[in-house]
Amino acid sequence: MNDSPRKLELLKHQLSSKLEAQKWDYRRQELAFLEAGQHLRALNQIMWQVPSMTIALTGGLWYGTTQVDSAVPKILLLLFAFIVDIATIFVLSRLRDIIEKQIQIQNSFTAPASTYVVQVSPQKKERDRIVVKCWAVDLHPNLTHLMQ
16 A cells, blocks of 8 residues: 555656656757748748849949940950859759758648648749749840840
8 A cells, every 4th residue: 555655656757757858859849840940031031132132243243344445344344244143043043952952841840731831842843943034034135245
């Protein structure tokens, strides 16, 4: 009879230790989810800031070419603007790949049966690269101006 209260206290201690471990595991998962979401938002912000910065830089270089009388510096400035624009296409493409990986990480936190999970297909669709394609189309006049 004396042994029964001791077993009960031991069982309470084991269960409370197990519950505490579960609570800490859930808290760790919650923090990982929140951190992944913040990372995704930061990447999305960068995705939309890069073209604006490049447009400002390219516009400044184009303005600079109007202030230069000699042909060689004009060509060098336009060539530099062209290189920056080409580099931007690669940066946006790489950034898009990183964002897709981050979306997959974010989706790994949710149950597969959830209806609100964004599915990222491994195959690239035409609409997935719309920003890069628009940037490439906008780059074409710069290229033709450089070639003249």
